[in-house]
Each structure stands twice: as C-alpha cells, then as structure tokens.
Amino acid sequence: MTSVRVRFAPSPTGFLHVGGARTALYNYLFARSRGGTFVLRIEDTDAERSTEASVQAILNGLRWLGLSWDEGPGVGGEHGPYFQAQRHTRYARVAEQLSAQGRAYPCFCTPEELEARREQQLARGEDPRYDRRCRTLSPAERAARAALGLRPALRFALPEESQEVAWDDVVRGRVAFRSDVLDDFVLLRADGLPTYNFACVVDDLEMRISHVIRGDDHISNTPRQILLYEAMAASPPVFAHASMILGPDGKRLSKRHGATSVEAFGDQGIIPEGMVNFLALLGWALDGQTEIFTLAELEKVFALERVNPNPAVFDTQKLAWVNAQHLKRLDEADRVARVMAFLSTRGHRLAERGPDWCTAFVRALGDRIRTLADALEVGAFVLEDPPPMESEAWAELLGRAGAAERLQALAVRVRETREWSLEALEAGTRSLANELGVKPGEVIAPARVALTGRKAAPGIFEVMWLLGRDTVVARLEAAAVRWRAESPLAARV
RNA sequence: GGCGCUAUCGUCUAGGGGUCCAGGACGGGUGGUUCUCAGCCAUCAAACCGGGGUUCGAAUCCCCGUAGCGCUACCA
Structure with a gap:
C-alpha cells in the first residue's frame, strides 16, 4: 500500500500567484480527498532571487486560502528540512x-x-x-x-x-x-x-x-x-x-494582466471562499452543472482525473460572481465582520457606530456587493460626508420640476418623524407623497440623489435610517437650496 | 528552429461512437417584480478549428494541417 503524499513546492521569488495557488489547491484537494499528506516545500536554491519576505508572503497566501499543510515550514515533519537551502x-x-x-x-x-x-x-x-x-x-x-x-x-x-x-x-x-x-x-x-x-x-x-x-x-x-x-x-x-492559467488575451497570466497574486485579490475584496471555488473551477469540473463549492465540499468530491488539460482563461467577471455567491451564503454575523474588517483596512472605522448599525449597514448593502470592495462604492453615502455627487444624477434632479419643494417637505417630515425606524420612515415618506399628490417615486428619486449623490443606491429608507436624522435633514435641505440656485426650473425672484 | 502540450458558445465547462438539431454557468439582450440599483424569475442569441480517414453511425477514435501556449539556462 502506497500512501498518497503530494507537495506544493514554490520558489520564494514573489507573492503567491494565482497559478501557484491553483496548483497548491489541487495538491491539497487531492491529498484530502485521498486521506493523504500535503507537504509544503520551499524551493529556495536560487539564492539570488529567493527572499524571506517571499516565503512569508506565500505562507500567508496559503493560510488565507485555508490550505493547511501537514508537513513543512512551521509544522515540521519527518522528512524535513523543508527548505532546499538546508x-x-x-x-x-x-x-x-x-x-x-x-x-x-x-x-x-x-x-x-x-x-x-x-x-x-x-x-x-x-x-x-x-x-x-x-x-x-x-x-x-x-x-x-x-x-x-x-x-x-x-x-x-x-x-x-x-x-x-x-x-x-x-x-x-x-x-x-x-x-x-x-x-x-x-x-x-x-x-x-x-x-x-x-x-x-x-x-x-x-x-x-x-x-x-x-x-x-x-x-x-x-x-x-x-x-x-x-x-x-x-x-x-x-x-x-x-495547464496554465491564461490572461484574457490568451497569453500566460502575468503581472501585466493586473492583479495576479492572491493577496491582491484579497485587497480587491475577494474572499477566500470565492477565490478557492473559482480557482477549483479553472480546469476542473464536477459534472458541468454544480458551480458553488466550499473547500470542505471540494475535499470530498475533487478528482484529479477530472482535471481538464486545456489552458483556462482567468475571467474576473466569473470570479466576481462566484465571490458574490459565497458572500451571500455567509451567515450574517460573519458577513458583517468581513465587510467591517475590509472597510477598516481602508480607513473606515465603522464599529464605533454600534453592532446594530453595522448589521443594518451590511443588510442595506445586500446583494449589491459582489466583492467586499464594492462596499466602498455602494456604501459611499455613509462613508463620506457629503458623498460625491454624480454629475449625471444632479443634472437629472435639476430637470425635475418641483424637486426642491419635495425635498424641503421631506426634510420637515423626517424632522418630525418620532420613531426612527424603517417602517416610520417609509410611512412618513409615502404619506407625504400622497399629500403632495405625487407618486412615491417623485419624492424618493430626488431624495436618493440628495442623500447619496447617485441614481442607484440601497433602499431609500435604509439609507435614511443609517444616515440618521440630522444628516438626512441636512442633505435634503442642502440639495433643496442648491436646486433653487441652479435649476432653470426654479422660480427666480 | 527543435521538442512537447492543447483545441466544444466571447469566457469556464459537460460530453468519453448513436439518447446532441450539443447541456450548465459567467457575461450579453429582452420581459416581469420593485422607490432606483442589485437580487430574483422567465426568455433569447451564442460553440463541436480545417481536411482526410475508421465506422452502419462521429463533438466523441486515428492521421495531417492550422492556431495558441509551454520548454529549449550553472531559473524554478
């Protein structure tokens, strides 16, 4: 009986590249699926190019992906040393x-x-x-x-x-x-x-x-x-x-195709679950139907024999989609933690607003984020004060007759809203539209631009709730003032 | 140049001689739901590189061509 022993043997001359990551993943999955041993060996015989920083970068990349090794740096083993230099x-x-x-x-x-x-x-x-x-x-x-x-x-x-x-x-x-x-x-x-x-x-x-x-x-x-x-x-x-992983131009994937290290994808808001799943699919398929897998599931169903010999093009669109699938499968507390952790690396310390607020924020982001980095865009209305105003959105608002009055009226309504809840905010807004004799959208659309600076954003009541009364009123009034000053539709005095 | 690998929708792929007028997914189009977007649902377009064989029958097997990629170091 020969026991299965495989190894991933990177040379520490840079970061963990997606090609290397996939090789590591296949080795790991094969070992796990066969009850074998996954060895990590560092091929640092090229003293010129090998660096300790690269060793750490590669180990961190593997850890980030969740690919734990049974023998190798940090864990030892009976067949060491695991650095060729030794x-x-x-x-x-x-x-x-x-x-x-x-x-x-x-x-x-x-x-x-x-x-x-x-x-x-x-x-x-x-x-x-x-x-x-x-x-x-x-x-x-x-x-x-x-x-x-x-x-x-x-x-x-x-x-x-x-x-x-x-x-x-x-x-x-x-x-x-x-x-x-x-x-x-x-x-x-x-x-x-x-x-x-x-x-x-x-x-x-x-x-x-x-x-x-x-x-x-x-x-x-x-x-x-x-x-x-x-x-x-x-x-x-x-x-x-x-086979190799290719860039969109059919050439071997390299730095000139943009991000190629797993670390860089992490920086772009890809979560390990998404990266692993996408990498697994790049050259391997279970049945041509099933697309979403966790690492644990892959460990059970991976089969080396089903690895495809043709080169695969790295498609970031599909990566984003796979990532989104995993993002939405995360339980809420986990998703909140990851979004918060990501945003804090970008200097946004949201935790101080309290756990309920954070949960509501991530809930409001909903399926609009395919990557954690999307939270920066989708959540800009709360990350920046005031958020950047899209010129197209503002131009459209300027062309909307009576916008200032509605914004003003909504500001008053919001100020008077007693209970700060989604339900109360929605009821107040809808009744206002009703009183004004317009469709809710006639109030909501201007408000969306005033509050978020965009034409597309999370649900308006969630936006209001997250922003808080003072900010909502302030942005609404500011927009009304600016509208009166700039709109050709404004009555000149 | 030599050697090698590969070749199904734009992309990732299922398919291992008939059940394939080729299935799924991403992306794209259209329609529906909705306060926008996203999501979700429905729906449409989209491929077997070319040529020879083998066979009653080829996406599936063989050969040739073509194309892409890889290697051709006292790099890994």
Whole structure:
C-alpha cells in the first residue's frame, strides 16, 4: 500500500500567484480527498532571487486560502528540512553516488564558453545542446583542471543510447519524449548548489512523494527527472500536469494582466471562499452543472482525473460572481465582520457606530456587493460626508420640476418623524407623497440623489435610517437650496 | 528552429461512437417584480478549428494541417 503524499513546492521569488495557488489547491484537494499528506516545500536554491519576505508572503497566501499543510515550514515533519537551502548535504551525497556510478561528471566549461557555443550552434541551425566535451575527460585531465583552480559544475550523463522516456500523466494520458532531445544537464552548479531538476527529484524521493501535481510548464522537465529516478534506481512518482492559467488575451497570466497574486485579490475584496471555488473551477469540473463549492465540499468530491488539460482563461467577471455567491451564503454575523474588517483596512472605522448599525449597514448593502470592495462604492453615502455627487444624477434632479419643494417637505417630515425606524420612515415618506399628490417615486428619486449623490443606491429608507436624522435633514435641505440656485426650473425672484 | 502540450458558445465547462438539431454557468439582450440599483424569475442569441480517414453511425477514435501556449539556462 502506497500512501498518497503530494507537495506544493514554490520558489520564494514573489507573492503567491494565482497559478501557484491553483496548483497548491489541487495538491491539497487531492491529498484530502485521498486521506493523504500535503507537504509544503520551499524551493529556495536560487539564492539570488529567493527572499524571506517571499516565503512569508506565500505562507500567508496559503493560510488565507485555508490550505493547511501537514508537513513543512512551521509544522515540521519527518522528512524535513523543508527548505532546499538546508538540504545541501543531501544533494551532495546523491551527487557523489551518481558520480561514482558514472552517471554524473564534472564539467569545466564556463558559462561564457557555453554561451558562445550555444550561439554558434544556433548560427549553424543546430539545436543548442551541450556538446558533452567534458564527459570524456580522463581523470588526469580533470585533476589538472581542478588544480588550476577551476570549479566544475556536475552534469548528468544521459544514457548513451537514445531511449523513449514516457509516463502516464493523470491529466493528459501518455506523454513520451526521446531522450536524445535532451542534453547532459547540470545537476550541481559550480558553486555546489543544486539545480531545480536535481533538487526536485532528490527531495521528492526522500519525502516519499507519490504524486507530483504541477503546472504543464514542467512537462518538458519530466523526462529529465524520470531519467534521474532511473539512474537512482528509484521508481518515479505519478505525474499530473495541469495547464496554465491564461490572461484574457490568451497569453500566460502575468503581472501585466493586473492583479495576479492572491493577496491582491484579497485587497480587491475577494474572499477566500470565492477565490478557492473559482480557482477549483479553472480546469476542473464536477459534472458541468454544480458551480458553488466550499473547500470542505471540494475535499470530498475533487478528482484529479477530472482535471481538464486545456489552458483556462482567468475571467474576473466569473470570479466576481462566484465571490458574490459565497458572500451571500455567509451567515450574517460573519458577513458583517468581513465587510467591517475590509472597510477598516481602508480607513473606515465603522464599529464605533454600534453592532446594530453595522448589521443594518451590511443588510442595506445586500446583494449589491459582489466583492467586499464594492462596499466602498455602494456604501459611499455613509462613508463620506457629503458623498460625491454624480454629475449625471444632479443634472437629472435639476430637470425635475418641483424637486426642491419635495425635498424641503421631506426634510420637515423626517424632522418630525418620532420613531426612527424603517417602517416610520417609509410611512412618513409615502404619506407625504400622497399629500403632495405625487407618486412615491417623485419624492424618493430626488431624495436618493440628495442623500447619496447617485441614481442607484440601497433602499431609500435604509439609507435614511443609517444616515440618521440630522444628516438626512441636512442633505435634503442642502440639495433643496442648491436646486433653487441652479435649476432653470426654479422660480427666480 | 527543435521538442512537447492543447483545441466544444466571447469566457469556464459537460460530453468519453448513436439518447446532441450539443447541456450548465459567467457575461450579453429582452420581459416581469420593485422607490432606483442589485437580487430574483422567465426568455433569447451564442460553440463541436480545417481536411482526410475508421465506422452502419462521429463533438466523441486515428492521421495531417492550422492556431495558441509551454520548454529549449550553472531559473524554478
């Protein structure tokens, strides 16, 4: 019985990108759905680009999504360390074995020489590949070069005979390469640090990884890795290559498409539930019908075999919709807490108005917010005093005959309203319209503009209630005054 | 250039030879509900990349082409 062990192995060179997040999610879901172990390993062999800040950003991104790891940074485990930078002696040991077996050899070519040769090959129309000149160096020649102080890199010795290297990819079926399209790639750099392919194989082997789930940009690395497993007399794990996530232009998603880190989406008001659900759907479907899932539900129904091999375009519209679905499914207290937390990051401290007010506020926002950030827009009437006046809304109000009188009358009515409740406010407004002989909308529409500065807003009585008597009266009167001053319909004195 | 992967509505996808004149969802159009918007309900438009095969029968299998993407580093 082989237990399922998967890993997410990001290199800490930036934030957690949505592509990486989806890979992490698929790994996590596969582990959970199979009762397996989800390992987090940091691939920081590139000291130039790796930073501690990135490590933290990635961990935070995973935590935000709710993807907890069973082994890795912060939680430990039996197969650590989980930072490649701390595993050098292991790579060196394996490298030595490979060398002893004749499957690896030192290469004294300098990067400059290699680059020059590569260009020559290209110029001749050949495929740029290492010419293996150091592979046949005699021990004496090697010693001579080392004596000159030259630091060699260690290269993998590909099989002499070309062979087919193939595997059954869980998402793509059988994939095959001929080994002669490969070259003797570097295992250890001259500075002794392992390259990706080498470290990856050593670690996956030592960490007993059973399934490697990653992006399809690794497909062409897979034959190299399989050859390494063979050289190490080990059987390779099962591979599953999910495809890339593309931008709206069909190109691989990148920074120029705007936000691509999960953190940035959080800043835009996407909640983890929405992000996880949307990411899951990007390349996977349960039945083509069900769209909304919680992480817990995904853990039960996710199947790697149902991951789709074609590249998916990241559609922010659908993300917003999925997010909205989760937002409306949150229980009220939770939704209120999240909206308040989001707004406070933008400097709006609403908590001091009391829990009842906050609940009413979020209730008033209702389904008008697809993301938490929408609360900034939809709730602007209460977030700013006065809120910005949309010129189009004001222009329309100016063209409405008798608007000032109605606003004025409503101000009086509101001032006189004894009970500050939605019901009383609505009754007062409707009876006023009735007394004025106009439809309720004739009073409500001007009031909406006066109170919110917009033509579209939450229910007018909720708006009034939230604003409070003084503010409502003040905005109504101010609008009436301004209307009289600016409207061509105003009677001039 | 070489190698590889992919190819169903604008987008995410269901579909694994007949039950598909291709289903769902986002987005879009229209109508209804309503104080506006949103939401909700109803409804419409919208796709099997092209060409060959295989088969009684192909969206489904094979081949070729085309297109997109990926890799082609002492990056991961």
